Amino acid sequence: MRFIYVGIVYLFLVYIMLILLLNLKPPKKEERPINKNLVYYFIVPCVNEELVIRQTIQALLDFNCQGKVIAVDDGSYDRTYEIMQEFDPEKCLILKRVLPNAQKGKGLALNAALKLCIEDVNSRHIDKELVVVGVLDADGKLSVNSIDELNRSFSNKQVSAAQLRVKMYPVFKNTLQVVQDFEFFTVNNLAQSARTKTNSVGLSGNGQFFRLKPILEEIGEDPWGDSLLDDYELTLKLMMANLKIDYISKAYVYQEALSSIKKFIKQRSRWVQGNIDCLKYLKKILPSQTLLWTQKMSIYYFLSQPFLNLFADIYIFVCAIKLLSHFIDSLNIVENNLITFALSFLFVLSLSILIGGFFSFIYYINLSKHNESLPPWSKLLILPIAASYTYIILFFSIVIAFWRQITNQRAWIKTERN
Amino acid sequence: MSSSKLPQTGIVISSPFILSGQFIGVIALAAVSALLIYKLIEKSK
Numbered sequence: 001m002r003f004i005y006v007g008i009v010y011l012f013l014v015y016i017m018l019i020l021l022l023n024l025k026p027p028k029k030e031e032r033p034i035n036k037n038l039v040y041y042f043i044v045p046c047v048n049e050e051l052v053i054r055q056t057i058q059a060l061l062d063f064n065c066q067g068k069v070i071a072v073d074d075g076s077y078d079r080t081y082e083i084m085q086e087f088d089p090e091k092c093l094i095l096k097r098v099l100p101n102a103q104k105g106k107g108l109a110l111n112a113a114l115k116l117c118i119e120d121v122n123s124r125h126i127d128k129e130l131v132v133v134g135v136l137d138a139d140g141k142l143s144v145n146s147i148d149e150l151n152r153s154f155s156n157k158q159v160s161a162a163q164l165r166v167k168m169y170p171v172f173k174n175t176l177q178v179v180q181d182f183e184f185f186t187v188n189n190l191a192q193s194a195r196t197k198t199n200s201v202g203l204s205g206n207g208q209f210f211r212l213k214p215i216l217e218e219i220g221e222d223p224w225g226d227s228l229l230d231d232y233e234l235t236l237k238l239m240m241a242n243l244k245i246d247y248i249s250k251a252y253v254y255q256e257a258l259s260s261i262k263k264f265i266k267q268r269s270r271w272v273q274g275n276i277d278c279l280k281y282l283k284k285i286l287p288s289q290t291l292l293w294t295q296k297m298s299i300y301y302f303l304s305q306p307f308l309n310l311f312a313d314i315y316i317f318v319c320a321i322k323l324l325s326h327f328i329d330s331l332n333i334v335e336n337n338l339i340t341f342a343l344s345f346l347f348v349l350s351l352s353i354l355i356g357g358f359f360s361f362i363y364y365i366n367l368s369k370h371n372e373s374l375p376p377w378s379k380l381l382i383l384p385i386a387a388s389y390t391y392i393i394l395f396f397s398i399v400i401a402f403w404r405q406i407t408n409q410r411a412w413i414k415t416e417r418n
Numbered sequence: 419m420s421s422s423k424l425p426q427t428g429i430v431i432s433s434p435f436i437l438s439g440q441f442i443g444v445i446a447l448a449a450v451s452a453l454l455i456y457k458l459i460e461k462s463k
Contacts, residue, residue, distance in 0.1 A: 002435070006444060009430050013448035014455070021456040198459055294459055309429070316432045344437055351436065391429050 005315040008308050015301060022194035035155040039126055040067035040147070040209075041133045043113045045106055049138035050079040057084070059141050061091055067131075068093055070116055074109045075102025093120060106205070107224035107233070110135060115221060121212065131212035140206050141254040143167075149251035150209060160214040160243035164207035165189055165252035170373035175386045176264060177257035178375045182387055185252075185372075186363040192247040200298035201245040203231045203238075207253035214243055228410070229274025236281050236299065242290045265397045272306050272401035273410075279303055306398055313395040349385075356384030 042060045046053055053071070060069045069092045071084045084094045095116050097109060114133065121131050132154055136142070146164060153162045166188065168181035195201045208231060215223050218241040225233040238245055258264045285291065285299055327341050360383045367374055374380065404410075435441060 006435065006440070009435065010444050010448050010451075012430050013445060014452045017449055017452035018455055021452060022459070197463070292462075294462070312429045316429065319435075320432075348432070348436065355430075389432075391432075 001315055001318075005312060008312045011301075011308065019190050019194045022197050023190055027193070027196060030156070032155055034148075034151050035130075036151055037066075037130055038151055038154055039121075039131050040065040040150070041070060041117045041120075041131065041212075042067070043070045043072065043110060043117070043133065043135050044138055044140075045072045045074055045109045045113070045135070046076060046080050046084075046138045047074045047103060048076045048078045048080060050076075050083060052139045053080055054083050054086070056136065056138055056140060057087055057092055060136070061087065063142070063147055065147060068120065070095060070113045072109050072113045073097065075099045093117075105226050105228075105230070107226050107230035110224045110230070111222040114223070118212070118216070118221065128213040128216065129211065132209050133212055133215075134207070134209040135205070136253065137206040137255055139256045141169075142207075143251045143254070146251040146253070149248045153246045153248055154209075154211060156246070158244050159211070159246045161203065161208065161210035161238055162246040162248055163192065163201055163203050164209070165192070165247075165249045166204055166207055167252045167254050167372070168257035169254050170375075171257075172375040172379055173259050175379045175382055176261060177259055178379045178383055179386050179390055180257040180264075181375070182360065182363045182383060183390075186366050187359060189249055189366070190362070193249055195298060196247050198294035198298055199244070199292055200239070200295045201235075201247040202302075203235045203245065205231045206255050208234070210238075218243060227274055227277045227280075228270055229278055232274065232278055232302070233281075236278065236285070239295050239299070240284060240288055240290055261393060265393060265400070268394055268397035269400040269404070272398050273405050275303065275306050276401060276405050306401065309391070309394070310398045310402065313391065313398065317395075352388040353384050356386075356388040359387065360384045 040063075044053070044056060044060070049056075057069050057071060068090075069087070071087075071092055072095045073081045073084060074097050081094070081096060084092065093116055095113050097103075097112065102109075117131075117133055121128060132150065134150075142164070150162060150164075153159055166184040168177060168184060170181075172178050172181070192201055210223075219234075219237050223234055223237065224230045225237075227233040235245065258267060282303070285296065288296075291299075360380070363383070364374070364380070366372075375383075430436075
């Protein structure tokens with residue numbers, strides 16, 4: 001047990017250090033003319049989004065792109081569809097899916113929306129090379145410079161897809177929301193920036209964009225699969241088709257951070273199960289001659305996460321119980337054990353503050369650099385500890401995900417808004 | 419996209435393993451490995 005745990009610790013350390021090393025050198029600046037003739041189609045999948053959908057569609061239309069918004073009502077029973085109809089049908093196309101065909105997964109809804117997009121592109125006789133399709137959550141909002149940065153990225157003809165940086169709305173009711181913002185805006189940004197150097201950038205559910213032509217030619221009209229992690233599934237398909245995915249860190253998409261631990265565990269369980277689900281691609285990845293070794297390493301590391309985390313978590317819990325019972329047993333014999341125990345506890349705590357504090361400091365710098373609101377200081381100060389020990393909450397997500405996978409439970413209700 | 423994007427430092431430091439001398443050895447080994455992989459990535463670009 002201990003030997004495997006040490007191996008996992010080694011792997012995690014290598015990964016963290018590698019990400020930091022790959023971020024030391026800034027990316028090469030390639031000057032090229034910016035193509036401002038790109039046509040953007042924003043797909044917004046919705047189920048019961050009456051509270052947020054109006055602002056989201058309006059904000060997208062305010063960009064005044066040549067493209068359109070495709071709002072997908074995937075079987076809502078609230079006023080989502082009525083609100084979608086308030087917009088000019090020339091600028092906002094509506095796709096209404098009704099039960100029992102609706103709510104069969106985000107991937108299927110996105111594929112249906114893409115067909116509507118292709119029809120519209122064909123009817124307008126637009127060159128598909130110029131068409132960029134994006135996916136935005138119903139609560140998503142693009143930063144003002146997003147289209148400029150997307151134009152810059154897609155001006156490179158080698159780029160077939162791009163992922164925007166993700167940021168939580170700066171509404172921090174509790175520390176869990178700060179942890180999520182820190183996780184996406186800083187840690188994930190470091191990982192994705194490192195992945196640009198290993199050609200292994202991953203697409204997220206929110207803020208993913210792709211050029212229509214190469215996707216239709218290499219992947220087909222149904223690029224999204226039925227996996228619970230449709231975004232990573234698409235990432236794998238793009239990588240295997242040798243299509244380049246870029247990462248944009250200067251512009252970002254805002255989304256809502258979950259405020260309840262229960263919803264957080266549920267959301268992460270779905271992600272973990274989706275992660276396990278993607279193992280079905282291993283038989284294509286292993287013999288692939290198209291994938292680079294760096295891409296394969298990144299995929300293997302990603303796919304192994306649920307297993308490594310589950311093992312490490314169980315090992316830690318077993319050790320903690322053993323240590324505690326040993327301490328209680330020996331407390332009566334040697335009084336000095338109390339001091340040893342307290343010192344060990346302080347050592348672990350200071351190490352958490354040191355490492356968590358390092359990443360939290362980068363988060364603070366990131367927010368300041370982008371003129372973003374800082375969370376309250378009380379929450380910012382406990383971030384190093386909270387970020388270090390979120391894995392204890394996530395342990396439940398992993399267990400639920402494995403249980404659902406083993407018992408073949410695949411139906412998931414989307415994450416509810418706060 | 420993944421279950422957690424946190425740096426997983428909590429898992430690294432939560433076990434009593436870090437109180438053993440081996441932990442320093444593992445850190446050193448990880449640092450050397452990361453540096454070697456980094457060099458390989460730079461070379462293969």
